Amino acid sequence: MKQPIISFKHVVKCYDDDVPVLKDITFDIEEGKFYTLLGPSGCGKTTILRMIAGFSEPTKGDIFFEGQRINEVPANKRQVNTVFQDYALFPHMNVYDNIAFGLKIKKMPRDVIDQKVKEALKMVQLAGYEKRGINEMSGGQRQRVAIARAIVNEPKVLLLDEPLSALDHKLRLAMQYELRELQQRLGITFIFVTHDQEEALAMSDEIFVLDNGNIVQTGSPVDIYDEPINHYVADFIGESNIIEGIMLRDNLVKFAGKEFECVDEGIRENEPVEVVLRPEDLDLTDVDHGKLKVTVDTVLFRGVHYEIICHDEVQNEWMVHTTKKAEPGSLIGLYFDPEDIHVMRFNESEAEFDARLDSYEG
C-alpha cells in the first residue's frame, strides 16, 4: 500500500467541557479517492474535517499529512482547501476576485491567475461569470463558485463540509454527479462530510460511518449497504428490516419462528443475533411459495415502488419495496434468497467483523 496522504492516530478531541467529541479515532486516507464521513449531526464528522483543515487541534493523538505530523500547522500553511457548508464566499468581491483570492495570496503573476481562474470557472460550468457579484447568484451557482475557489489552488486534499445541504433535491442530485466527475477528472482526494446516506452511497469510494465520536464501520458503499456491521449502521444506511434471531450453526439461522438457510459463517452455535433483510430484496408471492406468511397492513405508493408494511405470524413487522400491488388485509407470502439474509452479531468490533468475513468469503 502507498503511504496514506492523511492519517489519524488515536485522535481524541474534547471541547471546553471534558466530554470527548471524538473518542480515539484512527484511520488512513489514501490519495486520489473519494471519501465520505457519514453520520448524524453531532457525531463528530465536522470536527474531523476541521482538524484536517487546521481550524482545531486534537486534544490527544496525532495527525499526519504525507508522513509529517501536522497537529500544530496553522490552516493557512496546509495543502488542503475547504468548501464550506454556507459557502463562506466573500460578499464584497465578485466571482473573479473570490476565486483568485488564494492565488493572489500566493503572489502568482497576473496572467497565470487569469488563466487558472478561467479554467476553474470552466470546470464548474460558470465560464463568463467573472464579474458577477456574489449576491446576484443562485444557491447552486454560489456552490460552484465555492468549489472553484477551493480547487483553483490545486490542493492535495479537498474537504467538503455538507456542501449540498442547502440545495433543492434536483440540484443536489445533479451536483452529486458533477462532484464525482470532478473528483475523477482532477484525481485529488475528496473528503466529503454528510448526514445524507444517499449522497454517501452515490459518490464515495470509501465511506466512514460515524456514531457518537467513533468510526463504526469503514468500507465501500456496496460493502456497507450489503454487510452492515450492526443495528446502527443497518438502520442508518438505507431502509431495513432488522429482526432478532438465533444462529443455529454456520449457514443456518432461525428467526420469526422458522429456520432459514443463509450464507453467514463464523458465529458460535445458538448465539443470539440480529438479521437484516433489505425491503427491496423481499419479493411478494402467493402464500404457498413464500418462505414467510404475512398479513398486509398498509400499502403506500412511493412513485418508483410500493412500500408495503406487513406483519408475520409472530408479529414481526416487515417492510417490502416492490412494484407489485397488494391489498391491505390480505394474506401473502414473502420470498427471499439465502444471500439476501445478513446476520449481525451484537457488539462485534470492526476488526473482528472484517476478519470473520474474510475467513469465509476468501
Add this chain to the structure above:
Amino acid sequence: MKKSRFKWSNLYLILVFCFLYIPIFYLMFYAFNAGSTMNKFTGFSLAHFGELFADTRLIIILLNTFILAFLSALIATLIGTFGALFIYYVKQNRSKTLLLSLNNILMVSPDVIIGASFLILFTTLGTAVGSLNLGFITVLLSHIAFSIPIVVLMVLPKMQEMNDSMVDAARDLGASNFQVLKDIVLPVLSPGIIAGYFMAFTYSLDDFAVTFFVTGNGFTTLAVEIYSRARRGVSLEINALSTLVFLMALILVIGYYYISQDTGKNNSKGGGVK
C-alpha cells in the same frame, strides 16, 4: 382618493420638524439682515458674511475646529475599530457583556462629568510632569476618548453580521492573520467604520462641555467661541457663521448618504474588476 385623505401622522411629522428647524432657519434668516441686530429685518445684505471672512481669528478657530474633528475622529475610529474587534473575540460571555456595558456607560454619562474628570487628570498630570499645558493636545485627547465608544458601537453590529466561516475560508486559502484583517474583515466592516467616523466627527464638531473644561488660553473651538461671544451679545457675524456651518453639515450628511448608498450597491452588485 387617497391623496386627499388628511393624515394625523403627517401633521404630527410636520409640526415636529417645524419645531426642530424653525429656530435654525430664523437664525439663518437674520444672517442676511442689513441691520446689526435681530430686532428687525431691515433689508437683504451679505455684509455679515463679509465681516466674518475679514475676522481672521474666527476663521482660524473654524479651521482648528475642523482639524480637531478630523484628527480626533480618525484616531478614535482606528482605536474603536480594533476595540470592537477585540470585544468581539472575547470568548467569555460575561466579560464581553461587562466590556460592552463599560463602553455604553461612557456613551450616556454627561459631558460635564467627562470634561471635569479630564480636567482633573490633565492638571494632575501637568503638576507631575510639568510640561502639559491645556490646549490643542488635551482637547484632542479628550475628544478621542469620548468618540471611541461611539465608534465601537457602530462597528460591533457589523462584526456580528459578519460570517465567521468567512474568516476560516480566508485562512484556508492561505491568508495570514494580517491578510484576513486587511482583505476580509475591514472591507466587510467598512460601512460601520465609515458611519463611526462620521458620528465621531460630528460629536467632536459640536462638543462644547468637554472642550470648555480642558482647553486653555491658546486654543478654542467654534462652540466655545460662539458661547463666549454670545454672552457679550450676539453679533450677526455668528449668524453668518452658523449658516455656513449648517450648510457644511448638510453637505456632510448628503455625502454620507451617497457613500452608504454606494457601499450598499457594491454589496449587491459586486462592483468592477480591479
